[in-house]
Amino acid sequence: MTTIGDMDEDALIALFSPRLPRSDAEILGPGDDAAVLAVDGHLVVSADVLVENRHFRSAWSTGEDVGWRAAMQNIADIDAMGAVATSLEVTLCAPPSTPVDWVLGLADGLREACEPHGVGVVGGDLSGASEIVVAVTVLGETHGTEPITRADAVAGDVLAVSGALGAARAGFEQLERGSRVDEEAIGLFLRPAPRIGAGLEGALHGATAMMDLSDGLVRDAARIARASEVELSIDSSLVPVHDAAVRTARGLGLDVDAALAWALGGGEDHHMLAAFPRTSAVPSTWRVIGEVREGSGLVVDGAPPSVAGWDHFG
Secondary structure (H helix, E strand, O other), X not given: OOEHHHOOHHHHHHXXXXXXXOOOOEEEOXXXXXXXXXXXXXXXXXXXXXXXXXXXXXXXXXXXXXXHHHHHHHHHHHHOOOOEEEEEEEEEEEOOOOEHXXXXXXXXXXXXXXXXXXXXXXXXXXXXXXXXXXXXEEEEEOOOOOOOOOOOOOOOOEEEEOOOEOHHHHHHHHHHHOOOOOHHHHHHHHOOOOOOOHHHHHHHOOOOEEEEOOOOHHHHHHHHHHHHOOEEEEOHHHOOEOHHHHHHHHHOOOOOHHHHHHHHHOOOOOOEEEEEOOHHHOOOOOEEEEEEEOOOEEEEOOEOOOOOOOOOOO
């Protein structure tokens, strides 16, 4: 087995660079001191990081899985602004013992996630480290429209989500317990599959506030409430729970309410949560789950939520 410690940096770059996707916005891509991109409208930028044994485990995830997740969660952040992702900058820190095949798999996963959306990898960096860390900066453009933030929801708006929730957490629960009862859920944990373009769809339908659900519905909804200085009220009976989460709960011998808890607090589905000025404005592919009221904070079924969502420092 060849490891990255057996190669120098230039040789490793030459090996994996041809596997990376290219961006339609690219004027000058990998290989120079910086990339040069064409931008239409406002430039939208976000960043995320995946740390081994914190955000992924090598016992569960292949290099392809990590590349896919690194790309998809960042593309979703741009979509949540009502913008279109164009390019990624990817930095890999890894121990010298990391197999070269793992790095090539990372590049393949990035390509598989990015190419359907016209997103490319335009640069990045490599470094040695005691554990694998994949850091991504994503760039996008608005095509002349205004970005949708978390801060403009108003009382009277309705809340809606762009997809069924809880599958990613259901997959995690199976892997954590060492019990594989539903492969779809495991697949959606390892390789999230948000409907990219749903955020732009929400923006075009007049969304007043929006964000990507990465840390769980309740935690992320509370962020919109705080930024907009309003109260968000969620009716749990309206929250769409993914079928794979329901099957997982049953397969693990849990009450079906466990699937709802995963939908409320699980995170990593990367669907969109948005406020709309009226029910008729909500896209037909979305589901209304509550409303925006005068006040502050978040309530679920009229009370503070009983689940907390993902805490990066918890």
